[in-house]
Amino acid sequence: MKNVLISYMSYFGNSRKCAGLFDEDLKSRGFETQLISIKDNEKPSGEWDTLIVFSPVRMGNVVGKTRKFIRKLDCSGKNFALVISHGADLDHRFSPVKPTEKLQVRMTEKGMLKVADPTYIKVVSNEGPPVEGFEDTLGELADSLVNSPAVIR
Numbered sequence: 001m002k003n004v005l006i007s008y009m010s011y012f013g014n015s016r017k018c019a020g021l022f023d024e025d026l027k028s029r030g031f032e033t034q035l036i037s038i039k040d041n042e043k044p045s046g047e048w049d050t051l052i053v054f055s056p057v058r059m060g061n062v063v064g065k066t067r068k069f070i071r072k073l074d075c076s077g078k079n080f081a082l083v084i085s086h087g088a089d090l091d092h093r094f095s096p097v098k099p100t101e102k103l104q105v106r107m108t109e110k111g112m113l114k115v116a117d118p119t120y121i122k123v124v125s126n127e128g129p130p131v132e133g134f135e136d137t138l139g140e141l142a143d144s145l146v147n148s149p150a151v152i153r
């Protein structure tokens with residue numbers, strides 16, 4: 001199987017950049033991938049088993065376009081993991097943690113299976129870039145997919 005749909009929403013390019021790097025990494029590990037832009041309304045074109053969503057938080061929530069994309073997606077029975085770019089610290093009142101957890105609940109209510117904890121990619125300022133070491137953080141997510149029985153079955 002190992003068919004992964006990588007979708008990204010991005011205003012300043014940070015989530016897009018992370019999604020692109022992640023796509024290359026998964027391909028090099030033998031996964032079949034599709035990379036689609038939520039902002040450009042791109043749709044998945046073939047089979048996929050696992051959805052990885054790259055998205056920023058803004059105003060204390062995962063941005064609306066991402067939430068709408070997930071709401072409309074036919075995804076019952078599929079795996080998922082979230083990669084969230086954010087400017088605030090994880091213990092700040094605009095922290096990405098609560099909205100991310102809320103979105104995960106919605107996705108499981110849609111019949112999806114979470115295959116990895118959320119990956120948080122902090123950006124240095126609103127426009128970026130991502131903080132040093134983000135490539136390693138993305139690599140850890142790729143490692144966990146390689147080791148996930150649900151993903152590689």
Ligand SMILES: Cc1cc2nc3c(=O)[nH]c(=O)nc-3n(C[C@H](O)[C@H](O)[C@H](O)COP(=O)(O)O)c2cc1C
Pocket residue numbers: 009010011012013014015016055056057058059060061085086087088089094095096123125126127128
């Ligand atoms: C209007 C606005 C509101 C934002 N609100 C938050 C927020 O509530 N919490 C947070 O952690 N980061 C916030 N940020 C920072 C964004 O998360 C950051 O710009 C984003 O991760 C960059 O990703 P992108 O380049 O893919 O758009 C905000 C940024 C903007 C411009």
